[in-house]
Amino acid sequence: MPMMIDELVKAPAAWMSRRGAGVVISSRVRLARNLKDAAFPGWAGEDECVRLCGNLKQAMARLESLQHPLFLDMDKLGDTDRAVLRERNLISAELAEKGRGSALVVAGDQHVAVMVNEEDHIRLQAVRPGLHLRSVWNRVNAIDTELEEQVGFAFSRELGYLTACPSNVGTGLRASVMMHLSGLKLTGEVDAVLNGLGKLGLAVRGLFGEGTEAYGNMFQISNQSTLGESETEIIARLTAIVKEVAQHEENARARLMESRQTYVLDQVARAYAVLTHAHVLNSGEAIDLLSGLRLGVELGIVKQLSIAAINETVLFTQPGHLQRLAGKTLSPDERDMYRAELVKSRLQQVGFQA
């Protein structure tokens, strides 16, 4: 039996699972693909989108590599469900705005998701906790190959895969990692490091992707160019750079613990204090404070708390998940109060000795 959306909402998100501890939280690869001899979604009419979407869903239902996926038509999803999917990074802000003729296909373990008729006909992504771009690429590549045999993709010998936006033409590949750089933030070096990444042709985004703020010192780092390098080259280069950034972060943490331990203790203790006492907590502040607690766990300062519990709290305090938990629509003020209550009850039992 295929998974239902209610189950999906209760499960941990792939990008923030139990194993996503450490500096590199998760690795993700997505491919942009389009059907040959068909207009891009932005140019096709709604009926044409519905027809293409139906064909693609049929083709994907037959794929062994998708493991009994969940099919979700965008026009059947309410605002809260869209928000939930967005918060799990299963859909983009753009797909969240779409209706009839667009869909999301999610593999049983939520590690693979396919957006149908977003900007391109197909946006295929796979995610794994930790730094594992190569194996994530292998999984995406296998699904891509299986799907291409069924439907055929728009491809040019000179340019590679054709996409709606020229920035994706070629490999159509975007590889990204989510990093937690709170050590570099505390030492004041994070901006310099991130600027350096820009000069290497990488893009830096916030926790929830394009156009979102970097709450909680969590940054998505990804390749910008999709032309002139092979898929494996892109992935090897990004992996090497991410390892270097991770090393910078580890060094910053070691220096902090060596020479500024009280300052780190203070930051972690204050985060815990506010999280367990606030009566009003907005989503950005909650992520920022949970990031402080996360650093405390990773440095061994906070003992009775797991990264999995923090990840879950970050996710379940997002507006969509929060309203799902409450079972009703909440105003922003109500959400801030409900969020504070939720965080308090989850963390107060933990206790804190620092």
Place this chain on the structure above:
Amino acid sequence: MPMMIDELVKAPAAWMSRRGAGVVISSRVRLARNLKDAAFPGWAGEDECVRLCGNLKQAMARLESLQHPLFLDMDKLGDTDRAVLRERNLISAELAEKGRGSALVVAGDQHVAVMVNEEDHIRLQAVRPGLHLRSVWNRVNAIDTELEEQVGFAFSRELGYLTACPSNVGTGLRASVMMHLSGLKLTGEVDAVLNGLGKLGLAVRGLFGEGTEAYGNMFQISNQSTLGESETEIIARLTAIVKEVAQHEENARARLMESRQTYVLDQVARAYAVLTHAHVLNSGEAIDLLSGLRLGVELGIVKQLSIAAINETVLFTQPGHLQRLAGKTLSPDERDMYRAELVKSRLQQVGFQA
């Protein structure tokens, strides 16, 4: 036997005593006086200052109204003692810089203090918790009269009492109240109210007087003009205005508790949380957070804590008092750590239910 400075340091400060609860924390009146036929301290040489200081101390030792005062020569006080006296508002920033020929005379209950050879030969002040300008004036006036009989003051029929700075000529009187305006701060009205006071010819200063910041939403409000109004007129006018400001503050608090109770609870709970968890706390932040807790006590949100305990904590976490408690000189970083420990141990036993 006269009080020693060690006893003075351990006692509660007059301006922050047990009874200083509510919107008006304390009332203060000070008089500027100069000896007739003697150069102002800024014009007199050091030897002349020493001679005048000796005469004044002798005269004051005879005053019944000073109740066995403590005599402190400024040149015999170390940095920490000067800081302690400053934090108790017993001396000004200017006297704290003085040496030989300047002194402080403090009455046994610390409610009356006389600075000798600050800007003027005599700066006589009295303080009481709450709004009691009239009775404070009566006390100052009695001492002033008794002292004038002994030494004789520089006085002009046209101008009144003569002072080193023209802004004090006339009555030489400055009356001030310390107010805790955290309700108006939370409603965003405090700036408008304080600007209004400026238009009424009143001066607004921070907790520790001229040139200090208004930490903890505590403001000193005082008359600026010392000419053209009698002492009792100045005091009656200031009392009337302060009552009005206090009413504004009470109204703001009532409105907050009626329509934004969660927000107030949140502010108070966060203050308590950080005070009981921080490992590093600077002096300004400590006062700000203690102000939040003070509001909580006054609104009945925080039950197991007295205003006296908060006042004492504000005072004992100031740099001078802190170093007195530690029994040694502390660097600013050490102070911030020691302060955090002190506050934590004082408040953690209180518990908090909000």
